[in-house]
Amino acid sequence: MFYGLSLENKVKFLQALKSIAETYPGGMYAQDMLICVGKNIAFRSDEKFMASFDAHANSDQEKSLLWRLHVLAWAGLNALHVEGDFVECGVLRGFSSAVLCQFLEFDKLSREFLLYDTFSGLPEETSTEAERKNWDYTMLDSDKLYQEVCQIFSPYSNVNIIKGIVPQSFENTVPDKIAYLHIDMNSEAAEMMALDHLFDRVSPGGLIVLDDYGWISNVNQTIAESKFMQEHQHAILELPTGQGLILKH
Ligand SMILES: C[S@@+](CC[C@H](N)C(=O)[O-])C[C@H]1O[C@@H](n2cnc3c(N)ncnc32)[C@H](O)[C@@H]1O
Incomplete structure (x- = not known):
């Protein structure tokens, strides 16, 4: 695509x-x-990864995200050696996390995967009109989407789906320690607030993947996330997939 x-x-x-x-x-x-x-492109020969990807990539758009999913699978695998839970902010249909759960056999792990989304698109409280125009989710049936995501993760008793606006939804449930953090909300303010709330909770050795970091259309996010990481003495590895990768120290 x-x-x-x-x-x-x-x-x-x-x-x-x-x-x-x-x-x-x-x-x-x-x-x-x-x-x-x-x-x-050796990850295409990783049978377990490809089987997990193929099981959940339904649309052409999802099928085009293979390399991004390789990055997430790599981050997830490494996070298994780090203390803490897994977190995704921005879930939509649950595609990335569903691939990861199958690939890592998350049901066998003694840690939680917390999935945060409104399931009704970008809220006015945390996004600009331009961002909402760019990512028009008005056609979504919010209740149906939420039910479908609950269904996808029903085999995993350790996946916790939190419907609500980030960052307010952290007030109810937020892990003390995080090993893997994927931020993908297509909105600068929402992502910066998520980073502000969660960065200190990421354990040393934990991995943070910023899905929207490297895109020309999101340059303000690139600038804000780079500044945040500089202020926190961390460097972002910009990947050709558009993702930004941070290794917490
Ligand atoms: C690009 S989609 C996420 C895609 C997903 N990571 C995947 O793997 O397919 C962005 C999502 O962020 C959510 N979102 C945006 N701002 C939010 C906020 N402040 N709180 C909760 N969810 C938000 C939207 O509802 C949307 O579902």
């Missing part, structure tokens, strides 16, 4: 991609705004 092109430019772009794929030995990886050539 490639976004932000007019129909005319999309045709030109796809023709150029086709020409690279045909001429470059070994072919090309091109999806989710990421194009690369000459890479092994």
Whole structure:
């Protein structure tokens, strides 16, 4: 999936991609705004990861997120060596966390996975009009979505779904220690407030993945998250997937 092109430019772009794929030995990886050539992409040979991904990637958009999910699976695996729970802020249909739960066999773990979302899109309290326009969730049936997400995670007694607005919803339930933190709310204010509330709870060695860090369309988020991490003496690894990765020390 490639976004932000007019129909005319999309045709030109796809023709150029086709020409690279045909001429470059070994072919090309091109999806989710990421194009690369000459890479092994070894995670495609990881049967357990691919089975977990394929079990939950239903739409073309979800299927295009393979590399981002590889990053989350890697972060999740490493977080298993760190004290604390797993947290995702911004869940939507539960795609990323469902892949992770299956991949890590989360039902066998003695830790919790906390999933925070309004399940009705970006709330006015924590987002701008422009952000709400960019990510229009008005067509969502909120109750139905919430029920569907509860159903997806019903095999996991240690997954806790918290419906409400971040950061207020932390007042009811928030883990003392966090090993894995995925922040993906498509909104600068919401993400900064989540970081403010949760950063100190992330254990040393814990992993933080910021889904929206590297996108040109979200440059204000890039600036705000970089400043926050600088102030907290941490550095963000910007990944070609658009994600930002932080190793807590
Ligand atoms: C891009 S989606 C999350 C996608 C998800 N991580 C996945 O794997 O498919 C962003 C989500 O953030 C949620 N969200 C945005 N601001 C929020 C807030 N302040 N509190 C709770 N949820 C919020 C929206 O409801 C939406 O479902």
